Amino acid sequence: MTIEHERHVTRQRWNTVPYPRATAERYRAEGLWRPRTIPAELREVARTHPGRTAVVTPSARLTYAELDQRSDAIAAGLCEAGLRPGETVILQITNSALAVATWYGLLKAGLIPVCTLAIHRRHEIEEIARQTRASAHLVQADLRGFDLVAFAGEIRRLVPTIRLLATIGAKEATAEAVRIEDLADRPLTPADTGQLAAIDAAADLDAPAVFQLSGGTTGVPKVIPRLHPEYWYNAVATARWWRLTADDRLGFGLPLVHNAGLTNAMHAAHAVGAALLLATPVADDLLALMDDERATWFMSPPGLMNDYLRHTRFDGAFASVRTCVLTAAKVSRDLFDAIEARGVRVTQAFGMTEGLFLFTPPDASRELRATTVGVPISPLDEVCVLEPGTLRPTPPGEVGELCARGPYTVPGYLDSAQGNLRAFTPDGFYRSGDLVRGHQLDGLTAYSIEGRVKDLINRGGEKVNAEEVERILLDHPAITDAALVAMPDERLGERACAYLVCTPGMPAPALEDLRDYLESFGLARYKWPERIEIVDALPRTAIGKIYKQSLREDIARRLGVAPA
Incomplete structure (x- = not known):
């Protein structure tokens, strides 16, 4: 496949909004956007500072030379596993030195990381995987309290474009998944090095390099394309x-x-x-x-x-x-x-x-x-x-x-x-x-x-879309009306409180019942209400909208703190 064909395939795969031509030319002329990929930027830094420490965790340490080499090996291994430049990989991994090397390895392979979180669940991951036409799913195999490997298998059955499962933290190799640890330790061949150089040369700097996610105000998060420069x-x-x-x-x-x-x-x-x-x-x-x-x-x-x-x-x-x-x-x-x-x-x-x-x-x-x-x-x-x-x-x-x-x-x-x-x-x-x-x-x-302006709850930096959760709550048979609002929290800034109007003749759900329901729905845990208030009716404005400011003031009074 020629370099120009690779560029064409990558750019045509995605329906993105380009920067206006004159604007992009100005950013380049001012020297803000350099004509190179993120992997090329890393290689330059690694050549300049090969022996300096690039990343330290409680259990590992990598120099820039080691980070460059290990990410090369991961990139070559992902290519050997059948992934192709321009394809997307859903990420659900935690902090580690290997995660850093994997990030750069994905980019060196010309793949587009999709930055979901380990705490996301089926409600988010299935839709995001469909939107981004994911080809692979990389998960943290040793995540405490939740089996992400089994979860990835479930997502793979729901999203037919996913053909590869990869793991970090798995104790041993299996036929079902590629271990990133095994890729990172593989020796590089001259053919590998040549292939990675060709992928970098073929990279389209006007096509997406990374897919990030918005906080979102309706439905699941929107997908944000970010470019290399x-x-x-x-x-x-x-x-x-x-x-x-x-x-x-x-x-x-x-x-x-x-x-x-x-x-x-x-x-x-x-x-x-x-x-x-x-x-x-x-x-x-x-x-x-x-x-x-x-x-x-x-x-x-x-x-x-x-x-x-x-x-x-x-x-x-x-x-x-x-x-x-x-x-x-x-x-x-x-x-x-x-x-x-x-x-x-x-x-x-x-x-x-x-x-x-x-x-x-x-x-x-x-x-x-x-x-x-x-x-x-x-x-x-x-x-x-x-x-x-x-x-x-x-x-x-x-x-x-x-x-x-x-x-x-x-x-x-x-x-x-x-x-x-x-x-x-x-x-x-x-x-x-x-x-x-x-x-x-x-x-x-x-x-x-x-x-x-948007109806978001900022839980320690993670944005919870109130409307998204409310829609799910309203499907509960015991709930006829629902409003999710922010309540003050000393540690996280805000947590979610659900005000509920219950169906006549049905018992009001307890908080644990509600959480079981949301878990069965596949909603990420950080979006769950952490308190509920049962009310006869929700306050509304003159045009019928829920008056959430009144509810935020009410929960602040109940907690004995000044409303924001």
């Missing part, structure tokens, strides 16, 4: 913002195969030859790793920071941290002050999988760092604040919907013509659904997050 630039801009160098060591415990994990942590570290310190959010594991490796940068949701502050290894883990980034939830002034009282400088960040990042400048004043999520990180980011549902800008300092376009903000979702009409303005600004207010501080316009 813009996705790597996103990481480069992040690394420059935080002034990262090859001497830095980035502590990270959130899911790696997620936009924040890839862009803010792994790709940002690897863009400059720094080390990624990768664990899970469990304080014992993460803080021990940061302490032992002298972490210099760290990112976390505010809720988890409360756990870390109480841990005996906090001071050691943060002794060398010069940048502590709080993200994914509102930061209270008490928490901000408590962390800084321990000698750690706090900054904030806000990001969306569709693109725009707002970060507080590292040298910003205390007021800006404590009260805002900052400013756009690229000189070519464009931000406007519009009255929700209109094209009218809000007056300066007034609350409105955050809208953006720029060199790493996507121009559209996959196969979603109607969704794109709602999600983007006619001139290409993405409507984030987040309400913001601009503040004039330090000579900059910095933004604070004031709420949401």
Whole structure:
């Protein structure tokens, strides 16, 4: 197959919205989009820093040379297993050094990773696999509490395009699945090296490299195509913002195969030859790793920071941290002050999988760092604040919907013509659904997050689409009306509370009954209600919509906290 044919096949496979030609040419001319793939970027860094540490976990360590070699072997093995450039692979894996090597191996094989999470279940995975026409499913075989291998077998029966199952963490090989461990250990041949070089040369830089998922406001998440040049630039801009160098060591415990994990942590570290310190959010594991490796940068949701502050290894883990980034939830002034009282400088960040990042400048004043999520990180980011549902800008300092376009903000979702009409303005600004207010501080316009237009619950950084869960609840025979709302939570920021109106003559379902029902439906556990309130009727507006603000205020009163 010729290089040009490979490019044609890859581009024609997907119905994506291209960046406007003039805009893309400007990003290239400005040097933001480099004419190379993510694997090519990694190879360059590996040549420059072969002996430096690329990734450290509690049980493994890889240099850049080792990461490059192991990801090559994985890529060659996936090609040998029958996968072809442009095909997609559903990912449900956890944090490990092998996961990092596998990520780059997938890209080196010309495959498109589909970034689902290990906690997603049938409701999400089946539809996403169909949307992306998945050819393979990679799962964590040793995930605690759930058999992802058996689950992948179920998905394979439901989605006929899936022809390969691969695993990380399986103890032994089976006829049903390819072990990534076996691929990573295989010796590379000259033919393998030539094949991978040809795949990289054939890569279409205007075709999808990665499929990420939106938080979604209706149904399952929408699919977000990310391209090699813009996705790597996103990481480069992040690394420059935080002034990262090859001497830095980035502590990270959130899911790696997620936009924040890839862009803010792994790709940002690897863009400059720094080390990624990768664990899970469990304080014992993460803080021990940061302490032992002298972490210099760290990112976390505010809720988890409360756990870390109480841990005996906090001071050691943060002794060398010069940048502590709080993200994914509102930061209270008490928490901000408590962390800084321990000698750690706090900054904030806000990001969306569709693109725009707002970060507080590292040298910003205390007021800006404590009260805002900052400013756009690229000189070519464009931000406007519009009255929700209109094209009218809000007056300066007034609350409105955050809208953006720029060199790493996507121009559209996959196969979603109607969704794109709602999600983007006619001139290409993405409507984030987040309400913001601009503040004039330090000579900059910095933004604070004031709420949401979209009906989402932010559970520790994972977005729960209320309408999606409500639709499922309304299929329960004992429920006639349902509303899912955010309730305040010290650790995660928000959790979900379901207000239910029950069918006359039927017993109200208990919380455990409801969870059993949602599990049987195949809904991911993090979307389940964590409290229910039985009411006679739901409050409604004059035009008949559920008045959710009233319910949010009600649950806050019941919990004895001030409503958001």
